[in-house]
Amino acid sequence: MRDLALRALDTARSRGAGYADVRVVHHQSESVTVRLQNVEALANDETIGFGVRVLVDGYWGFASSHRMTMEEADRIAAEAVRIARASTTVPGQKADIGPASAIVDSYTTPVEKDPFAVPLDEKIALLLGATEAMARASGIVMAEANCYCQREEKLFVSTEGSEIDQSLVETGCGIEATAVDEGEVQRRSFPNSVGRHQGTEGWEFVERWDLRSNAQRVGEEAAELLRAKPCPSGATTVILDGSQVALQIHESCGHAIELDRVLGTEAAFAGTSFLTTDKLGGFAYGSPSVNITADATIPGGLGTFGYDDEGIPAHSTPIVREGQFIGYLTSRETASALGQTSNGAMRATGWNRIPLIRMTNVSLDPGEWTLDNMIADTKDGIYMETNRSWSIDDRRLNFQFGTEVGREIKNGKLGALIKNATYTGITPQFWGSCDAIGNRDHWIVWGTPNCGKGQPEQVAHTGHGAAPARFRDVQVGIMQ
């Protein structure tokens, strides 16, 4: 693996690359999905290959292959240089990647229980037990449970002298019950929606989330939602649970602070950002209660690693302090454009993709409130839990999100169940209305394993630490 990578580097250099890096990635995953009492998917996937990224006269080229031979290393390195030369024919801003970085190191995800070593029988039994418990409730037409683990061994080498080995492990799990009645479909998930919750941990992650003990409640809540009252329309106070706050951070802050978007390089697909560079250090992103940090070093976070895919060490970067916008997620090239150095946010989803700026663990720092006190302090509003739908414009301003469950809040107490709960807003106004944030006891790093960006599209895994939070004067109940 190392010899192939170094050979590709040499070839790229000899063909004219001013800078080159090579990533060799071996990715393995195992997934189990149970639907009702059938194990409908049991899969073990593996892929290996390498990618060569080069700069020629300030323009990028990238080529990749699954063939792990020295001849292919030469061919792909030469092809990457050829592609970079083609890039020079439509010129613009030459890439400046800033000061050289030469690091020789290794990093391994701390894991208590290797998830690949857990017997399949044990995994299947856990999931079957969960679906059986969910399906007990009347009206449940589908109960689904899954667990997933992946291991990624990757080597990064560069012409600047970096040589970094990483072994990254992720483990995740989730359950979901779907209830159907005349003219209505309702779903309830745990620990999170979007299939599963996930972290850079071993099987201990699945054990901690205890799917089986929560399964019956999840099934019953899905069935109960069929008979719940619809979400009222109007402006009210909203308290979001931690997982929905995580989604809110992801969509309205995480993407908006990606400096490549800000500088226009995602304009045709993912879009740009309202957080333009003139706002850095002088824009009220949220209320003074709001502090947001991007931290790739949080133990267990889904956006946690040792080094990014440009060989930059994991960073913790303040993004919002007391409501003021002060930081971006950066790469070497984009940071250089602002006179900064990279804070290590460049990640690729595999050997055949280039690194892009991706969220690490972009988190809302914990506040002082308990959830009970937050509800008790709210005269009238809605408590919303677990994301169901999400949509936001291409500058990350106008959003509309829905949750699986809502509950009325009347005079400081939770009341009737609400179905099809939705809320909408404009990002800075919404965060500006935040007046209460849950404390460290409620704070969880939620894993988002489905973050899409780039062309060709890459689906990245990101983390978001969050506790429940309260927002005032929010428009709710947008539903035909």
Next chain:
Amino acid sequence: MTGEEELKKLTDRALAISQADQTEVVVIAPQSALTRFANSYIHQNVEQQDIDMRVRAVVGKKIGVASSNDLSDEGLRNVVGRALTLAQHQKENPDFQSLPAPKPIQHVDSFVERTARTGPEERAAMVGQICSAATSAGLNAAGAFRTSATEIAVANSLGVFAYHRDTMADVNTVIMSEQGSGHAERISLDVGDIDGAEVAKEAVDTALRNVDQIELEPGEYDVVFQEYAVADLLDFFAYLSFGAQAYQEKRSFMAGRIGERVMGENISIWDDGLAADTSPNPFDFEGVPRKRVDFIEKGVARDVVWDTYTAGKEGDRESTGHALPASSTFGPVPSNMFLATGDATLDEMVASTKRGVWVSRFWYTRPVHPLNVVVTGMTRDGTFLIEDGKITKPIRNLRFTQSYLEAMNRVEAIGKTTMLHHAIAGVCRVPALKIGKWNFTGVSQY
């Protein structure tokens, strides 16, 4: 390209190694390259080559799936062995009947040599054409130009062997000023069909008109949708409504309503993987030949797409050839959808509109309520007010929250021409539409 003969040898080797009761081998070998531009220059430029083998091993009614891109002798033994080991640890799935038996597969030609041979220099030339057009107009171009060639082979131990290769070229661009943007895209099997100048002109024209936007009060408006926006409607029907799994679990509005009128009489929607004017694709990931499936015929619900597993649960159904690769639990999905044309032009749709909204395309559309296909999303890259039969003013992007199903009961005019678009699992071919009373629920700040 690896070629049919070599892929047949490869799948035969894997099948010969397997000791499962039944075995399926799917090989997908993509070669693709993409040149990406922003701020009117090339900033990313990538190429990949891969080959992935997916093995489904069946022991009784127990199934395991493994995949690998290491196709050495050792790699083949490893991937086949992993699939068998998983199957042996599995629990019986009583709903599984069998892998499919072989059926005749019609050969269709979806491969264009010059698309497969397109190099970075040719891609850069078209990108340069688009960037120059933007720069000449005082605008800024972003986008991507991709060319790909893909081979797929499906074989199983019951005698199925199917091979297909195709090409695809697609270009998309967003061209921007400080105040607004315009968009255009084209896809084709043949890179020669894509006219960079025409793509650039469409996006530049829209961008130049999309300045000084006014804010329109949200509410119900008649709408004229360009084909880009219409493709999104079909995507959500494919995703939420027209697959057998959602139908069987009663999550689809089609459940229990076959034979009923569910859309306007002017609406017909179908799937046809063999049609010449799509990206023809003669079989699915189980090697089952694709059949034409009529979803909606003159407003009446007719059928959904099936794979072997969902059809087997019914007893009296057959797969329509719409399976996804093994280990997917999503169920079958339409691959080549069509929306029937009408007799209107876009100009006529605008001329017949007293007060309405022109939508170029949608962005970030997501389901709010799956059964009624209620979707929310934003307009993007050119939204205009129509007054007294004319496009009068650009407007700020609008958010909508709308049942696509109800909207298909209010289609007032259908375009006489169509465009090919990427879709959730393949492509779709759609005309423009004029629809009454579309529900806009919010407005953005640009």
